[in-house]
Amino acid sequence: MLLVQQVLNGLLLGGIYVGVAVAFTLTIGILNFLNFTIPVLFMLAGMVGWSLSVYGLPFGLSDPLGWAPSLAIGILCAIGASLLVERFTYRYFKAKHGDATEHAIPLVSSLGFLLIFEYLVLIAHGSDSQAFRTPFADLNWRVAGLIISIPQVISLAVSLGIVAGLSLLLTRSRIGRALRATAENPDAATLMGVEVNRIVPVVFVLTGLLCGLAGALFAVNYGEVSPYMGDNVGTKAIAGMVIGGLGSVWGAIAGGLIVGLTETLSIHFFGATSVQISVWGLLLVLLLLRPQGLFGHNAIGKGKF
Amino acid sequence: MSGYLAGIVSILGINVIFAYGIYVTAASGQLNLGGAGFQAIGAYGCAIMSSVYGFSVWTSILIAMAIGGAIGFVIAFPILRTRGVYMVLATFAFAEVVAGIIINSEFLGGAVGLPLSDYVEVNAIIAATLLVILFVFYLMSTRVGLAMRAVHDDESVADLMGVNNRAIQVMSFALGGALAGLSGALYALYFGFVEVQYFNALLSIFVLLYVLIGGTQTAWGPLFGASFFTLVPEALRIGEDWRFFIFGVLIVAMMIFRPEGIVTRDALDRLWLRLAPGTRHG
Numbered sequence: 001m002l003l004v005q006q007v008l009n010g011l012l013l014g015g016i017y018v019g020v021a022v023a024f025t026l027t028i029g030i031l032n033f034l035n036f037t038i039p040v041l042f043m044l045a046g047m048v049g050w051s052l053s054v055y056g057l058p059f060g061l062s063d064p065l066g067w068a069p070s071l072a073i074g075i076l077c078a079i080g081a082s083l084l085v086e087r088f089t090y091r092y093f094k095a096k097h098g099d100a101t102e103h104a105i106p107l108v109s110s111l112g113f114l115l116i117f118e119y120l121v122l123i124a125h126g127s128d129s130q131a132f133r134t135p136f137a138d139l140n141w142r143v144a145g146l147i148i149s150i151p152q153v154i155s156l157a158v159s160l161g162i163v164a165g166l167s168l169l170l171t172r173s174r175i176g177r178a179l180r181a182t183a184e185n186p187d188a189a190t191l192m193g194v195e196v197n198r199i200v201p202v203v204f205v206l207t208g209l210l211c212g213l214a215g216a217l218f219a220v221n222y223g224e225v226s227p228y229m230g231d232n233v234g235t236k237a238i239a240g241m242v243i244g245g246l247g248s249v250w251g252a253i254a255g256g257l258i259v260g261l262t263e264t265l266s267i268h269f270f271g272a273t274s275v276q277i278s279v280w281g282l283l284l285v286l287l288l289l290r291p292q293g294l295f296g297h298n299a300i301g302k303g304k305f
Numbered sequence: 306m307s308g309y310l311a312g313i314v315s316i317l318g319i320n321v322i323f324a325y326g327i328y329v330t331a332a333s334g335q336l337n338l339g340g341a342g343f344q345a346i347g348a349y350g351c352a353i354m355s356s357v358y359g360f361s362v363w364t365s366i367l368i369a370m371a372i373g374g375a376i377g378f379v380i381a382f383p384i385l386r387t388r389g390v391y392m393v394l395a396t397f398a399f400a401e402v403v404a405g406i407i408i409n410s411e412f413l414g415g416a417v418g419l420p421l422s423d424y425v426e427v428n429a430i431i432a433a434t435l436l437v438i439l440f441v442f443y444l445m446s447t448r449v450g451l452a453m454r455a456v457h458d459d460e461s462v463a464d465l466m467g468v469n470n471r472a473i474q475v476m477s478f479a480l481g482g483a484l485a486g487l488s489g490a491l492y493a494l495y496f497g498f499v500e501v502q503y504f505n506a507l508l509s510i511f512v513l514l515y516v517l518i519g520g521t522q523t524a525w526g527p528l529f530g531a532s533f534f535t536l537v538p539e540a541l542r543i544g545e546d547w548r549f550f551i552f553g554v555l556i557v558a559m560m561i562f563r564p565e566g567i568v569t570r571d572a573l574d575r576l577w578l579r580l581a582p583g584t585r586h587g
Contacts, residue, residue: 032390034393072417088561104336105564109556109557114553115553116550116554120550123546125545136529182312242391246391273405274405275405276410288395291386
């Protein structure tokens with residue numbers, strides 16, 4: 001029974017990773033850009049939400065807000081930050097210099113933004129974890145000896161729903177077609193009338209939305225936010241993305257859930273410190289044996305750095 | 306030399322050697338985001354050799370370098386099967402696994418860390434740093450260095466011109482592992498203590514940034530990058546958090562204005578021309 005409980009916990013934990021992993025896979029699949037700001041976007045939504053719910057709007061504009069509007073504004077902040085990242089990183093992707101490291105430009109500047117956002121939050125609020133209060137902190141559902149946290153189930157459903165919507169958007173809508181055309185060949189897409197410069201920000205809005213939502217769900221589920229909350233989730237989501245295959249939305253879902261499961265099961269069998277070996281070892285072995293992941297395309301992400 | 310100055314010079318030396326360890330792989334076109342893993346191998350290798358087996362300081366350092374180099378050599382074969390983003394992620398995963406193994410190993414002190422009884426003076430670190438700098442400059446001026454540049458710029462053309470790509474890439478990984486191992490050994494001996502928390506993902510990111518921002522085209526790049534990012538924060542004596550914020554802003558700005566790094570071949574050529582008109586340098 002304990003084992004079943006662990007499997008369940010693993011899947012619910014994986015639900016948090018799924019949103020972030022999909023954000024990673026989207027930017028890498030469409031723009032061939034490993035966006036390292038994703039973990040901080042996740043953190044921004046949680047921390048901004050917490051700050052609003054405790055202090056209210058800045059400059060004394062309002063009293064402390066309720067948890068829902070706070071988190072909604074937090075998600076908007078994540079989207080805004082993501083657009084800022086687009087303005088200063090991806091716009092410079094097509095450098096005129098003929099150097100092999102030019103593709104590393106957005107990667108490196110996204111690392112710069114990772115530091116900027118993380119330390120801005122640290123400067124504002126210090127490095128302590130903060131309790132995020134919601135009315136349903138311990139709403140649990142007891143079925144046949146299993147404890148199921150209802151917020152977690154709801155958030156798993158929400159992330160899966162968002163991802164399903166995203167998948168529909170990508171395959172059915174005009175924007176989705178433009179995005180997929182850009183992913184395949186930006187030059188050909190331009191010739192076919194896709195305005196690449198206007199379609200790229202859409203990817204970043206989606207990234208901000210997915211990360212912000214995941215951050216908000218994390219805050220509600222675990223009742224705790226901290227400036228470092230993105231680091232662990234972000235790296236696990238990267239692992240999930242790679243396991244699922246770069247550029248595959250459904251792969252990112254499977255990968256996120258697999259990582260969540262691996263994590264809880266290895267804690268269950270080998271103790272808390274074994275997580276680092278099991279998750280990253282799994283990733284390393286998979287990268288070496290089947291680099292395209294479970295569902296990925298062979299071609300994505302092979303461009304030279 | 307005052308204690309404060311000695312401390313800064315030691316950290317500078319360790320960072321410069323570490324940056325060269327990442328640079329030699331970057332110079333042949335591979336991004337290694339697992340620097341902390343290689344440095345940890347050197348640091349723990351040296352700590353074990355010195356404290357557990359009682360080797361002398363210099364022997365421990367050499368063994369640590371050899372272990373770093375050997376692991377770099379071995380790990381290069383599987384890692385070189387991956388390319389682009391996958392290689393960045395594979396090296397990152399490698400560093401995480403190394404940290405995970407250390408934290409789970411009682412022999413290596415686990416999460417508590419290992420103390421060292423031996424010690425190196427700052428002069429030894431300065432000497433080692435100068436040797437490494439001279440060695441890398443010499444290496445980049447040889448045919449091997451030229452081959453590394455060729456592989457970095459275009460693998461297929463380098464292959465057509467008769468460069469053994471794989472040998473060059475494996476060699477640069479092994480050499481990078483040895484240099485990162487050396488920096489780890491010096492770190493362990495200078496601070497007299499190693500703990501796995503120090504060798505985290507942020508360290509790997511920082512050292513890669515030193516190299517990329519300094520510039521991968523010439524051996525001046527990492528020297529400049531590591532010195533700049535070790536000394537400037539020291540000079541800006543403001544809150545720790547603001548330092549890193551400014552560091553982030555500098556990174557974004559540099560990628561916009563000088564995406565190939567601060568020190569480029571062009572810039573050096575112009576500089577030499579101004580200093581000594583009429584001559585040409587590589």
